[in-house]
Amino acid sequence: MAQLGDFLSRFRPAGAPGAVSRAAVPADKAAELAVELDPVLELFASADAECTRIAAEAAREAERIAADAAERAAAITARGKDLAAAAREQAAADVIGAAREQAAAAEQDAARRAAARTGPAEADVRQLTRAAIDLVWSLAASPGQAGPGGANPRAGAAGDAGPREHEGPGR
Numbered sequence: 001m002a003q004l005g006d007f008l009s010r011f012r013p014a015g016a017p018g019a020v021s022r023a024a025v026p027a028d029k030a031a032e033l034a035v036e037l038d039p040v041l042e043l044f045a046s047a048d049a050e051c052t053r054i055a056a057e058a059a060r061e062a063e064r065i066a067a068d069a070a071e072r073a074a075a076i077t078a079r080g081k082d083l084a085a086a087a088r089e090q091a092a093a094d095v096i097g098a099a100r101e102q103a104a105a106a107e108q109d110a111a112r113r114a115a116a117r118t119g120p121a122e123a124d125v126r127q128l129t130r131a132a133i134d135l136v137w138s139l140a141a142s143p144g145q146a147g148p149g150g151a152n153p154r155a156g157a158a159g160d161a162g163p164r165e166h167e168g169p170g171r
Helices: 004-009 029-116 122-140
Strands: none
16 A cells, blocks of 8 residues: 555655756656765675675684684594504403413412322323224234234124223233
8 A cells, every 4th residue: 555655755846946948858766865875875885895795704713613623523532542452452452461460370270180189090091002902903813814813802792893991901
């Protein structure tokens, strides 16, 4: 809706009141506004330039801060990798040291047991006795022949050639 002032401005005279003169030229509103507003807009232009300068400076500062943060993050990452490698090496050294201690203890225990042992164990004697008997039989017998006396006294009733557990030294 049009304002009353806009409506009345249609009937405003083009020139100053007074005697009729030549045809008048309507007033240039844009030029009048430009004359009024140019000084104010020039003040805003300097403020706009100041804002642009501050924004550019802030962008440079933000880039610098981001670059510093990236450098610190890279340094922290490298230090973390170094610490992790050192921790792995230390853990490996600890495990190897514990294994060496355990092996040394086992070796000392075995040496102590061997020193306390006075002679061969019964199982060792049985094994050596069987090996000696088998060696004697294999040397005395030719392929396809029986041992001394014509028969293998170790063969069971079913013909198995395995050692008899009930036979042993002193039986």
